[in-house]
Amino acid sequence: MSAWTNLKADTFRQYGEFGWSHLLVGALRNRNYRAIVTMRLCQIAATSVVFGRVLLPVCKVLHHFATHLACIDLSWKIDAGPGLAITHGWGLVVSPGARIGSNCTLFHGVTLGRRDQISADGSRLTRYPILEAEVWVGPHAIIVGGVTVGRGSRIGGGAFVSKDIPPYSVVSGNPAVVVKSNCVPDVMNPAPN
Numbered sequence: 001m002s003a004w005t006n007l008k009a010d011t012f013r014q015y016g017e018f019g020w021s022h023l024l025v026g027a028l029r030n031r032n033y034r035a036i037v038t039m040r041l042c043q044i045a046a047t048s049v050v051f052g053r054v055l056l057p058v059c060k061v062l063h064h065f066a067t068h069l070a071c072i073d074l075s076w077k078i079d080a081g082p083g084l085a086i087t088h089g090w091g092l093v094v095s096p097g098a099r100i101g102s103n104c105t106l107f108h109g110v111t112l113g114r115r116d117q118i119s120a121d122g123s124r125l126t127r128y129p130i131l132e133a134e135v136w137v138g139p140h141a142i143i144v145g146g147v148t149v150g151r152g153s154r155i156g157g158g159a160f161v162s163k164d165i166p167p168y169s170v171v172s173g174n175p176a177v178v179v180k181s182n183c184v185p186d187v188m189n190p191a192p193n
Contacts, residue, residue: 002044002047003040003041003043003044003047004040004044005082006040006043006080006081006082006083006084007023007036007037007040007041007044008082008191009082009083009102009191009192010033010036010037010040010082010083010084010085010191011023011026012083012189012191012192013083013084013085013103013188013189013190013191014026014030014033014085014189015189016189023037031066031069031070031089032070032072032086032087032088032089033086034066034069034070035063035066035067035070035072035074035086035089036074036084036086037066038059038062038063038066038067038076039063039074039075039076039078039080041055041059041062041063042056042059042060042063042076043076044059045058045059046076059076060076063076070086070089070090071089071090071091072086072089072090072091072092072093072094073092073093073094074086074092074094075094075095075096077096078094078095078096078097078098078099078100079098079099079100080099080100080104081100081101081102081103081104081133082102082103082191083102083103083104083187083190083191084100084104084106085103085104085105085106085188086105086106086107087105087106087107087108088107088108088139089106089108090108090109091108091109091140092106092107092108092109092110092111093110093111093112093113094106094110094111094112095112095113095114095128097114097126097127097128098112098113098128098129098130098131099128099129099130099131100112100131100135101130101131101132101133101134101135101151102133102134102191103133103134103185103187103190103191104131104133104134104135104136104137105135105136105137105186105187105188106137107137107138107139107140107141107157108139108140109139109140109141110137110138110139110140110141110142110143111141111142111143111144112128112129112131112137112143112144113128113129113142113143113144113145114126114127114128114144114145115127115128115144115145115146115162117145127145127146128145128146129143129144129145129146129147129148129149129161130146130147130148130149131143131149132148132149132150132151132152132153132167133151133152134151134152134185134187134190135149135150135151135152135153135154135155135185136153136154136155136185136186136187137149137154137155138154138155138156138157138158138159139157139158140157140158141155141156141157141158141159141160141161142159142160142161143155143161144160144161144162145162147161147162147163147164147165148164148165149161149164149165150164150165150166150167150168150169151167151168151185152167152168152183152184152185153165153166153167153168153169153170153171153183153185154169154170154171154183154185154186155171155172155176156170156171156172156173156176156179157172158172158174159171159172159173159174159176160173160174160175160176161175161176162175162176163175163176165178166178166181168181168182168183168184168185169181169183170183
């Protein structure tokens, strides 16, 4: 999908419908949504053949200020599917190598971080988490390394996830354990596919 399509889906998640007025007013008033908008603008500029060289530096500066004002660390280079929603946001950290599926929700204090494994010969293997579609990540949850969180799963607040999570599971604790299977995804205003 294109970054424009993703931006429209992000707006739909935020407001329950897409409209240019929602996008513009939301980008001015909502600090978390503004960071998503500037991230998508950077992605649009980076793929633009004609205007990319001129617009990308400007968009990167806007994104830097947007994430600073929102008190989050959200790289514009992340691979985030359509319909990304950030709730509250304070203290959110998403490593640039993380992959986020469509219609995912991230709360404040969430960390999607890298994990380095160093072998006996000194070589380093760096891996990042993958969130499949419709994943809900609660406040202060930490997901590190080459972990895949299955579609429709919910990660409870404060959970530490370092192993794969099956689809449609509820997990909590440190270390995270599955406390419920076959759960219904928690997605408010799911963006149409």
